Amino acid sequence: MNYIGSKFSLLDFIENSIKSVNSSLDDKIFCDIFAGTCAVGRHFKTKVKQVIANDLEFYSFVLAQNYIVNHTRISNIQELFDELNNEIKTPLIKGKIFENYSFCGSQNRQYFSDENGAKIDAIRQKIEAWFNGKKIDKKTYFHLLASLLESSDKVANTASVYGAFLKKLKKSASKKLILEPAIFELNDNEHLAFNENSNELIKKISGDILYLDPPYNHREYGANYHLLNTIALYDDFIPKGKTGLREYKKSAWCKKNSAVQALDDLLKSAKFSQIFLSYNNEGIISPDEIRKTMSKYGKYECFTKKYRRFKADNKREQKANSVVEYLHFLEKDL
Numbered sequence: 001m002n003y004i005g006s007k008f009s010l011l012d013f014i015e016n017s018i019k020s021v022n023s024s025l026d027d028k029i030f031c032d033i034f035a036g037t038c039a040v041g042r043h044f045k046t047k048v049k050q051v052i053a054n055d056l057e058f059y060s061f062v063l064a065q066n067y068i069v070n071h072t073r074i075s076n077i078q079e080l081f082d083e084l085n086n087e088i089k090t091p092l093i094k095g096k097i098f099e100n101y102s103f104c105g106s107q108n109r110q111y112f113s114d115e116n117g118a119k120i121d122a123i124r125q126k127i128e129a130w131f132n133g134k135k136i137d138k139k140t141y142f143h144l145l146a147s148l149l150e151s152s153d154k155v156a157n158t159a160s161v162y163g164a165f166l167k168k169l170k171k172s173a174s175k176k177l178i179l180e181p182a183i184f185e186l187n188d189n190e191h192l193a194f195n196e197n198s199n200e201l202i203k204k205i206s207g208d209i210l211y212l213d214p215p216y217n218h219r220e221y222g223a224n225y226h227l228l229n230t231i232a233l234y235d236d237f238i239p240k241g242k243t244g245l246r247e248y249k250k251s252a253w254c255k256k257n258s259a260v261q262a263l264d265d266l267l268k269s270a271k272f273s274q275i276f277l278s279y280n281n282e283g284i285i286s287p288d289e290i291r292k293t294m295s296k297y298g299k300y301e302c303f304t305k306k307y308r309r310f311k312a313d314n315k316r317e318q319k320a321n322s323v324v325e326y327l328h329f330l331e332k333d334l
Contacts, residue, residue, distance in 0.1 A: 004160075007039050009307060010307060013327070014327060015044075017329070018274075018276060020303075021274065025044070026047065027049050028048045028049055029049055029207030029208050029209070030051050030211065031051075031211065032211050033211070035064050035068075036055060037060070038063050040211055045187065050207075051192075052193075056196070056197060056198070056222075057221055057225065057228075058232050059149055059228035059229050059231075062232045065193050066142045066146035068192075068193055069139075069192065070142065071184070071186055071190070074143055077181070080130075081147075081180075083126075084126060084144070090126055092118035093118055093122040095121030095125060097118075097121045098117035100239050101165075102118070109165055109242070109244050110166065111157055111165045112173065113174060115177075116176070120148065143184070147179055147180060149182075149231060149232060151178065151179050152231055155177045157170055157173035162224060163223060163243065164242075165243070197249075199265050199266050199269070207272050208274060209274045210272035212278065214251075214277075214279075216283035217283065218254050220248060222249055260289055267330065273332055274331060277326075277327070277328040277330075279326050280326065281323055281326065287326055294328055294330040300329070301329040304324055304326055304327070306324050306325070
């Protein structure tokens with residue numbers, strides 16, 4: 001999934017930096033408290049004792065339940081995928097996604113082709129019916145939901161984010177949606193997922209390594225990925241405006257006048273001896289402000305790496321083709 005702020009390309013840098021101050025990771029509790037698509041948590045899932053994943057957005061919670069919490073095989077799963085992909089057994093339904101987010105729906109929002117919009121509705125409704133009817137358990141439910149989110153994203157008619165749809169169907173959006181498994185790593189350890197405000201959750205958990213990857217700028221993830229939340233929640237609401245936005249939770253981390261205080265509050269409450277903060281040189285909190293804030297609570301260090309900028313499209317003007325990623329490190333005095 002293309003995602004603003006994804007750390008997929010920086011995983012080796014993050015792991016090597018963390019390993020430079022740890023002789024071993026296999027006995028550590030690792031918390032990714034701004035999980036997003038769970039790329040970081042997935043990377044460390046088989047390397048640590050336990051991963052705790054959290055995000056304010058519900059679509060991220062669905063992904064975390066699948067990629068992080070699920071850790072043992074699901075029996076007879078292929079039969080379920082076969083039925084959901086079979087349009088005779090799972091006929092198309094002109095439901096919420098078709099009506100509100102397909103061109104021939106009532107609002108002409110072309111986030112999906114008409115066929116794919118109706119197929120998302122059909123699959124989503126059957127998954128819910130199976131779960132309510134106890135045909136599938138919680139583990140299978142979240143695996144199927146995560147698979148639907150990933151598969152829907154592949155055929156979305158957007159420039160990677162859902163803040164707007166394209167006027168014409170692009171090539172990938174014209175392809176027929178095929179529900180494919182969102183494969184998760186297997187291991188023997190139990191893991192946890194939460195759907196809470198990070199600054200509230202931090203008061204209730206503890207561990208060894210806390211990884212922070214908060215929003216860097218004013219772009220709210222609830223707005224940029226609203227349609228993923230809509231597919232995941234599949235609730236009743238009135239979509240607003242041209243893009244069909246839903247109400248979304250706003251983050252203190254996206255505002256210049258509250259981001260530093262949010263960082264300070266989180267650091268103060270954290271019951272973790274090692275805290276790593278990913279942040280780039282174009283974030284609304286300056287590197288110096290981060291250094292000063294983190295240094296209040298223990299020994300501070302910083303790792304850096306230059307990488308290519310995320311671009312939602314190739315036409316948008318950008319300040320530079322690359323940015324500097326800072327991995328700020330605090331060895332906290334507990």
